Amino acid sequence: MQDILSISQELSRGLFVTISILIASSLFAYLMGFISGLLRLSKHTVIRKFTGLYIELFRGTSLIVQLFWLYYAIPMLFGINLGSNWIIGVIAIGLNYGAYLSEVVRGSVEAVDDGQTEAAIALNLSSFQKMRYIILPQAVRMMLPEFGNYTIQMLKGTALVSLISLNDILYYGNILRSSNLSQAPLIYLVILIFYFVLALPLIFLTRKAEDISKKGVAN
Amino acid sequence: MNYWSFERFFEAWPYILKGLHITVGVTISAFLFALFFGLVWTFLRRIPERHINWIVTWVMEFIRSTPPLVQLFFIYYAWPEIPIVGVTLSPFASAVVGFGIHFSTYIGEIYRSGIESVENGQWEAATALNFSLLDKWRLIILPQAFPPTIPMLGNYFIIMFKEVPLASTIGLTGILHMANSFGSEHFNLIEALTIVGIIFLVLSYPSARLIKKLEVKLNTRFDKNRVIEPIE
Amino acid sequence: MTKPIVEYKDVHKSFGDVEVLKGIDLDIFPAEKIAVIGPSGSGKTTIIRMLMTLEEPTDGDIIVDGKNLWKMDKHGKMVEADEKHLREIRGDIGMVFQHFNLFPHMTILENCMTAPIHVKGEKKKEVKKRSIDMLERVGLGDKINNYPSQLSGGQKQRVAMARALVMRPKIMLFDEVTSALDPELVGEVLEVIRDIAKNDDMAMVLVTHEMDFALDVADKVLFLDDGVIAEQGSASDVIEHSENPRVQEFLSRFRS
Numbered sequence: 001m002q003d004i005l006s007i008s009q010e011l012s013r014g015l016f017v018t019i020s021i022l023i024a025s026s027l028f029a030y031l032m033g034f035i036s037g038l039l040r041l042s043k044h045t046v047i048r049k050f051t052g053l054y055i056e057l058f059r060g061t062s063l064i065v066q067l068f069w070l071y072y073a074i075p076m077l078f079g080i081n082l083g084s085n086w087i088i089g090v091i092a093i094g095l096n097y098g099a100y101l102s103e104v105v106r107g108s109v110e111a112v113d114d115g116q117t118e119a120a121i122a123l124n125l126s127s128f129q130k131m132r133y134i135i136l137p138q139a140v141r142m143m144l145p146e147f148g149n150y151t152i153q154m155l156k157g158t159a160l161v162s163l164i165s166l167n168d169i170l171y172y173g174n175i176l177r178s179s180n181l182s183q184a185p186l187i188y189l190v191i192l193i194f195y196f197v198l199a200l201p202l203i204f205l206t207r208k209a210e211d212i213s214k215k216g217v218a219n
Numbered sequence: 220m221n222y223w224s225f226e227r228f229f230e231a232w233p234y235i236l237k238g239l240h241i242t243v244g245v246t247i248s249a250f251l252f253a254l255f256f257g258l259v260w261t262f263l264r265r266i267p268e269r270h271i272n273w274i275v276t277w278v279m280e281f282i283r284s285t286p287p288l289v290q291l292f293f294i295y296y297a298w299p300e301i302p303i304v305g306v307t308l309s310p311f312a313s314a315v316v317g318f319g320i321h322f323s324t325y326i327g328e329i330y331r332s333g334i335e336s337v338e339n340g341q342w343e344a345a346t347a348l349n350f351s352l353l354d355k356w357r358l359i360i361l362p363q364a365f366p367p368t369i370p371m372l373g374n375y376f377i378i379m380f381k382e383v384p385l386a387s388t389i390g391l392t393g394i395l396h397m398a399n400s401f402g403s404e405h406f407n408l409i410e411a412l413t414i415v416g417i418i419f420l421v422l423s424y425p426s427a428r429l430i431k432k433l434e435v436k437l438n439t440r441f442d443k444n445r446v447i448e449p450i451e
Numbered sequence: 452m453t454k455p456i457v458e459y460k461d462v463h464k465s466f467g468d469v470e471v472l473k474g475i476d477l478d479i480f481p482a483e484k485i486a487v488i489g490p491s492g493s494g495k496t497t498i499i500r501m502l503m504t505l506e507e508p509t510d511g512d513i514i515v516d517g518k519n520l521w522k523m524d525k526h527g528k529m530v531e532a533d534e535k536h537l538r539e540i541r542g543d544i545g546m547v548f549q550h551f552n553l554f555p556h557m558t559i560l561e562n563c564m565t566a567p568i569h570v571k572g573e574k575k576k577e578v579k580k581r582s583i584d585m586l587e588r589v590g591l592g593d594k595i596n597n598y599p600s601q602l603s604g605g606q607k608q609r610v611a612m613a614r615a616l617v618m619r620p621k622i623m624l625f626d627e628v629t630s631a632l633d634p635e636l637v638g639e640v641l642e643v644i645r646d647i648a649k650n651d652d653m654a655m656v657l658v659t660h661e662m663d664f665a666l667d668v669a670d671k672v673l674f675l676d677d678g679v680i681a682e683q684g685s686a687s688d689v690i691e692h693s694e695n696p697r698v699q700e701f702l703s704r705f706r707s
Binding site for chain 1: 538541544551554555556566
Binding site: 056057059060061062063064065066068069072073076152155156157158159160163170173174177181182183184185187188189191192195196199202203 | 222223280281284285286287288289290292293296297298300301381382384385387388395407408409412413415416419420423424427
């Protein structure tokens with residue numbers, strides 16, 4: 001018991017990094033998801049193709065490869081050091097899951113019944129008004145559960161930032177293990193529980209989102 | 220100083236490709252492991268006892284919502300330290316077990332959705348025709364439940380493939396590991412990492428397209444209003 | 452003689468290789484009530500969907516209030532209409548759909564209010580009053596804060612009519628508005644349409660399978676067959692006294 005407490009205390013030093021990266025990269029991913037998901041529906045072929053390239057590039061390779069690549073490439077390509085691996089972690093996770101979320105956004109918009117578009121035209125709404133007042137409010141409801149699921153995936157993804165020497169929960173756990181190997185089972189169990197506790201609210205929110213998404217959508 | 224070198228880029232290819240069979244090997248083995256273990260979850264969840272059901276559900280939830288990277292570390296570093304049951308596993312075996320268990324929870328859900336997608340009327344019809352329990356599953360339910368899950372299983376195969384490089388952190392000598400060691404020998408990682416990205420893209424993108432095609436095909440095949448194509 | 456508000460001039464429509472409409476000529480006069488009947492697949496719905504700008508004609512012109520709907524003048528040349536041009540003309544037209552197409556995320560009052568506010572830029576207070584009046588008129592004054600999912604099919608269709616009416620169109624289109632309803636709910640919807648037809652002075656085009664209703668309400672009936680208007684005239688001429696064998700064959704299916 002004493003051990004669990006001292007391990008927890010040590011791990012909690014990494015909580016801030018884990019949580020702040022989760023929040024920042026989620027917001028970035030949601031933004032990317034909406035922007036690229038809607039651009040995928042554009043009338044212009046060039047815009048669609050270009051967005052498609054981003055999506056396939058990030059969905060087709062691994063998060064860990066993207067993270068390492070950006071870690072080395074950003075200073076090289078731009079000749080600048082962003083000064084913080086935290087930002088690189090956020091960019092990598094955000095771009096990766098933004099690509100997945102864009103497919104969720106596109107799919108949900110397309111899943112809104114055609115009759116809704118027809119009714120909007122019959123009432124003479126402009127294309128923008130149709131999207132803003134009729135299609136998106138319904139599409140967003142449909143997206144919620146998948147957004148919840150992907151946020152849990154992003155939480156799992158944040159563990160990777162320990163590999164670019166950010167001091168998150170796993171980072172402190174690994175340090176503990178290297179100084180006391182025989183305690184490894186307990187250390188990793190507590191780490192897993194830490195992540196699970198962080199995931200719990202997301203799990204419940206996702207279940208709630210599933211209920212919401214079943215109501216108020218024509219499809 | 221870091222800069223891009225095409226010389227290094229071409230030099231790195233054969234070196235990195237030496238790790239490909241390990242990456243692919245882990246993916247296939249772990250996937251088979253997950254296919255089997257997913258079946259175990261599915262059966263456990265069908266036990267009609269509330270408490271067991273609750274426990275199984277939350278154990279699955281636990282495995283699914285915690286990072287596979289930490290699970291790998293647990294199996295590789297912590298498992299051998301556990302008294303009596305502890306055994307030391309190679310990086311390859313650790314990765315197979317780790318990814319296998321992690322993804323079995325998803326695959327169990329896929330099986331379940333497949334079984335639930337078979338209409339109630341099929342069970343009733345099978346009962347009305349007086350099939351035995353085994354025959355019901357063997358002749359009526361599974362032949363309908365399994366095919367629609369194939370594309371979903373395929374998608375998880377690709378997802379797993381992209382997760383496997385995580386195991387380079389426990390010393391699995393797959394392509395990412397080879398890239399890292401090439402890069403550190405030549406004091407620059409960017410070419411090697413780019414190659415790894417290209418390999419993943421080249422292998423996963425066409426596979427994903429293939430699965431999409433298969434999905435469309437299966438959807439038409441199992442559509443009740445389908446047009447039956449003449450056999451030539 | 453009054454000028455027609457809508458003119459179809461040799462309008463054709465194809466979907467892929469299939470020509471659904473093979474040259475439609477039709478005048479719709481202000482306040483005129485027209486029923487369109489005919490076998491399914493004859494192109495009835497397509498006629499009104501082109502006027503609502505949901506389908507573009509393959510050939511021919513539709514003139515609304517003197518303006519060409521699908522073509523516009525650009526530097527002296529007639530070109531395909533853009534969204535701005537369509538929106539200008541579309542304001543005169545309203546439509547009620549077979550499957551209602553209510554907005555499920557809005558209350559029925561909001562369903563009625565959203566277009567006048569956003570499209571016409573009218574004041575919220577005025578629109579609200581008018582919407583409530585309209586919902587009361589269709590018999591749903593007590594349900595204004597309900598969501599569509601809480602209503603029966605007949606109630607939904609009455610909301611859809613109120614929603615179209617608050618936009619004060621000059622022409623109202625009804626696309627088989629009772630065919631998705633349970634038989635016992637058809638009456639209440641027809642009653643509302645009858646009320647609108649008797650008391651409002653807008654033009655109405657009804658695609659319908661309700662022959663008795665068409666006989667009762669319509670000034671003119673069109674019988675559409677194989678993509679052309681095979682017969683037209685007063686309701687009693689077409690439905691009761693037609694000598695066209697195709698019309699008789701079609702109508703015989705409705706008599707038991």
